Amino acid sequence: MEIIFLGTSAGLPTKERNTQATVLSLEPLLNEFWLFDAGEAVQHQILQTRIKLGKLRRVFITHMHGDHLFGLPGLLSSRSFQGGENKPLTLYGPAGIKAFIETTLKLSESRLNYPLEIVEVEDAAVFKEDDITIKVHLLAHGIPSYGYRLELPASQGRLLQDKLEKEGIMPGPIYRDFKMHDTVEYEGKVYRAQDYRAEAVPGKILTFFGDTMPNSNEDLLAEQADVMVHESTYLEGDHLLSHQYHHSHIADVVSLAERSQVKLTLINHVSNRYHQQDVTALSEVIRAEHPDFNFRIAHDFMTVKID
Numbered sequence: 038m039e040i041i042f043l044g045t046s047a048g049l050p051t052k053e054r055n056t057q058a059t060v061l062s063l064e065p066l067l068n069e070f071w072l073f074d075a076g077e078a079v080q081h082q083i084l085q086t087r088i089k090l091g092k093l094r095r096v097f098i099t100h101m102h103g104d105h106l107f108g109l110p111g112l113l114s115s116r117s118f119q120g121g122e123n124k125p126l127t128l129y130g131p132a133g134i135k136a137f138i139e140t141t142l143k144l145s146e147s148r149l150n151y152p153l154e155i156v157e158v159e160d161a162a163v164f165k166e167d168d169i170t171i172k173v174h175l176l177a178h179g180i181p182s183y184g185y186r187l188e189l190p191a192s193q194g195r196l197l198q199d200k201l202e203k204e205g206i207m208p209g210p211i212y213r214d215f216k217m218h219d220t221v222e223y224e225g226k227v228y229r230a231q232d233y234r235a236e237a238v239p240g241k242i243l244t245f246f247g248d249t250m251p252n253s254n255e256d257l258l259a260e261q262a263d264v265m266v267h268e269s270t271y272l273e274g275d276h277l278l279s280h281q282y283h284h285s286h287i288a289d290v291v292s293l294a295e296r297s298q299v300k301l302t303l304i305n306h307v308s309n310r311y312h313q314q315d316v317t318a319l320s321e322v323i324r325a326e327h328p329d330f331n332f333r334i335a336h337d338f339m340t341v342k343i344d
């Protein structure tokens with residue numbers, strides 16, 4: 038699996054950063070992409086990657102601000118011509134997303150050649166898709182803004198070949214039965230398959246935040262996450278100023294990651310006041326001040342593999 042950042046700027050695009058869009062590639066679990074936010078020009082960014090729009094299966098919009106949304110109508114329209122024909126797409130977003138899309142498509146006389154399902158989310162909503170649990174929580178951003186927490190399914194532990202061989206069960210098609218079934222009958226004896234498998238590997242927890250200032254729902258989204266994608270519009274300076282604008286300061290993100298025991302924090306939605314050289318320098322300052330904070334500040338097209 039991997040996370041690919043297609044836009045990492047706050048509010049306005051810059052020459053270095055496009056507006057918000059983050060892709061989750063679910064391979065090998067699922068042969069599809071999920072997209073979180075769709076800032077303007079997201080489809081241009083996608084053209085620079087190996088992402089095929091036909092494999093884009095779900096889109097999650099965090100909130101209705103333009104830097105997270107204005108690329109969506111163009112993306113949905115282009116998908117009709119770029120491999121999406123007859124392939125369903127589900128769109129999740131705040132109240133209003135349905136009217137926004139239906140009105141835009143209607144007034145521009147755009148027709149999609151695939152089924153589009155639009156789901157308007159609310160606080161504490163839970164969905165289960167392809168064994169992935171999606172938990173939604175409301176944040177604090179002046180307008181309704183949501184975070185999406187994905188809990189991936191546990192994967193089965195590997196077969197314990199040594200133990201099987203001790204029983205006289207040698208590699209062959211029978212091993213498939215030990216992977217697939219609860220009990221296996223072999224040469225007249227019945228075995229409990231789980232005794233011959235290593236412990237199941239817990240599923241990853243990946244959490245994607247919309248714009249927000251600190252609030253208690255953040256903890257529900259971040260708790261024990263393997264990867265947290267979170268905004269930090271402000272990477273230095275006046276901590277409280279960021280809250281006046283309903284955004285987060287790096288100190289807020291560090292605090293959330295520490296108390297929630299997040300393993301890796303990926304920071305996006307960086308103010309357009311920072312050029313890449315500033316970001317590089319500020320990263321060093323943050324690293325020196327918080328040596329236990331495992332983080333990266335995303336840039337456009339940064340790709341992070343998740344094992």
Ligand SMILES: [Zn+2]
Pocket residue numbers: 047048057102104105248306
């Ligand atoms: Zn924003």
Ligand SMILES: [Zn+2]
Pocket residue numbers: 100102178248
């Ligand atoms: Zn916003």
